[in-house]
Amino acid sequence: MERKIKLITLNAHITCKICSGYFIDATTVTECLHTFCKSCLVKHLEEKKTCPTCKNVIHQSHPLQYISFDRTMQDIVYKLVPNLQGNEMRREREFYKARNMPCPKDLPQNHDVDDNDKANEAHAESDYHRQDEQVNVCLECITNNFEHLKRRFIRCSSQATITHLKKFVAKKVLNGTEKYREIDILCNDELLGKDHTLKFVYVTRWRFRDPPLRLQYRPKVDI
Ligand SMILES: [Zn+2]
Ligand SMILES: [Zn+2]
Numbered sequence: 595m596e597r598k599i600k601l602i603t604l605n606a607h608i609t610c611k612i613c614s615g616y617f618i619d620a621t622t623v624t625e626c627l628h629t630f631c632k633s634c635l636v637k638h639l640e641e642k643k644t645c646p647t648c649k650n651v652i653h654q655s656h657p658l659q660y661i662s663f664d665r666t667m668q669d670i671v672y673k674l675v676p677n678l679q680g681n682e683m684r685r686e687r688e689f690y691k692a693r694n695m696p697c698p699k700d701l702p703q704n705h706d707v708d709d710n711d712k713a714n715e716a717h718a719e720s721d722y723h724r725q726d727e728q729v730n731v732c733l734e735c736i737t738n739n740f741e742h743l744k745r746r747f748i749r750c751s752s753q754a755t756i757t758h759l760k761k762f763v764a765k766k767v768l769n770g771t772e773k774y775r776e777i778d779i780l781c782n783d784e785l786l787g788k789d790h791t792l793k794f795v796y797v798t799r800w801r802f803r804d805p806p807l808r809l810q811y812r813p814k815v816d817i
Pocket of ligand 2: 623627628645646647648649650
C-alpha cells in the first residue's frame with residue numbers, strides 16, 4: 595500500500611531543534627536518542643553538558659563521547675528532502691576548497707570499495723565493526739520445532755542489518771549462512787524488513803524500552 599504524505603508533516607522529526615534546518619550529519623545523543631546536526635550539537639556541548647531538547651546531563655566531563663553519527667536518520671533525511679544532499683556536498687566542497695584543504699568526504703574510505711580483493715583486505719584489517727556503536731540484542735526462538743541458540747544474548751554493531759542476523763541464525767541452527775532466507779526475524783510480533791539496521795529497529799521499535807533489544811526468530815512463514 596502506497597500513501598502520499600506531505601513533507602511538512604514529517605518536519606518535526608527530521609529538523610534540528612538548534613538551527614531549525616534539516617539534519618546535516620545527523621548526530622544522536624546515545625542516552626536520550628535526541629538528534630541534531632553534528633556541528634550544532636558539538637558547538638552546544640562546548641558550553642553546556644546537557645541535551646538541548648530534554649535538558650538531561652549527557653555526561654559531566656566528556657559529553658562528546660556519548661553522541662554518535664546517526665547514518666540511518668541522515669539517510670532518511672536525504673531521501674525525503676529533494677536536493678539537500680547535493681546542495682550540502684557542494685557547500686562542503688566549497689568550504690574546503692576556499693581553505694585549500696581536501697574535503698574529508700572525497701577521501702577514499704574503506705566501506706566504499708566494491709572491488710572484492712580490496713574489500714576482503716579492508717575486512718581483514720578492520721576491527722570487525724567493534725568501534726561502531728554497539729547494540730545488545732536478545733535473540734530468542736519462538737517455535738518449539740526449531741533449534742534454540744546456545745547463546746541468545748549477543749552484542750553487535752548498530753550498523754548490522756536484519757539480513758546479518760538471519761545469516762547468523764542460519765549458520766547456528768541450519769548449519770549454513772546461505773539458508774538465511776528460511777528465517778524470519780520479528781520484534782513485538784512484527785516481521786522486520788531485511789535491510790533494516792539494528793540502529794533503525796532500536797530507534798523505531800525499542801526507543802522507550804530497556805535494553806537489550808528483544809528479537810525473535812522462527813522458520814520463514816509464507817504469507
Ligand atoms: Zn542544526
Ligand atoms: Zn535529549
